[in-house]
């Protein structure tokens with residue numbers, strides 16, 4: 001299966017003096033968890049919107065294999081932070097929505113919805129109304145909806161930012177489970193250094209003005225978690241602490257030299 005790739009991509013919004021993204025080149029594996037970390041305003045959301053096909057680029061190219069990406073499609077589904085669920089539909093109906101748009105027959109829709117709701121641990125909640133759910137449950141319905149259409153990539157912008165620490169860890173485990181079970185590629189933005197480290201198979205560090213990539217690392221911790229190591233064990237490991245401090249220093253850089261590219 002092909003990967004998503006950006007070659008020398010630049011984006012400059014109308015009315016802006018400088019590019020929001022400049023010369024971004026990045027490979028996003030179809031079977032990895034790519035996490036973007038960077039200070040506010042460095043263009044993380046713009047990058048996600050480029051991959052989703054929402055924002056046009058001014059230079060460069062974005063491709064999935066030999067297919068150029070310049071419009072939204074069902075193989076790249078955005079899971080919005082506010083979960084974007086339809087409050088007049090129940091859980092099952094929300095999950096079936098994308099399938100309905102694709103004219104999948106009712107019986108098949110229902111079977112797929114039940115299966116993906118089971119994957120996100122929401123079996124039994126099919127008939128619930130959206131307003132009856134907790135924030136974490138709503139996020140899981142949003143993810144189930146994306147899984148239902150068999151999306152090749154899930155694009156997530158700060159998906160767990162509004163959740164408490166415990167629910168957040170449950171959602172991180174869910175991402176790791178789904179990554180293994182479904183062979184889905186994840187592209188995820190977070191402000192949380194520890195979250196980035198425990199989830200990423202590829203961690204991309206960005207700097208602002210103009211938005212650019214300054215480092216890429218491949219943390220081993222998502223695989224360690226899948227192999228049974230607890231979050232507590234991972235986060236107290238000296239390798240984890242060293243990487244966390246490195247990222248913290250670079251993200252809090254007052255000194256522009258720390259924003260120099262180090263790939």
Ligand SMILES: Nc1ncnc2c1ncn2[C@@H]1O[C@H](COP(=O)(O)OP(=O)(O)OP(=O)(O)O)[C@@H](O)[C@H]1O
Nearest residue numbers: 013014016020038039040041042043044045046047
């Ligand atoms: N539609 C738009 N039109 C004009 N300027 C925009 C648009 N979207 C974003 N920008 C500008 O582009 C820059 C980067 O914004 P973007 O949201 O991509 O950054 P970000 O890294 O995701 O920020 P944050 O972490 O605060 O969400 C900002 O200066 C923002 O004002």
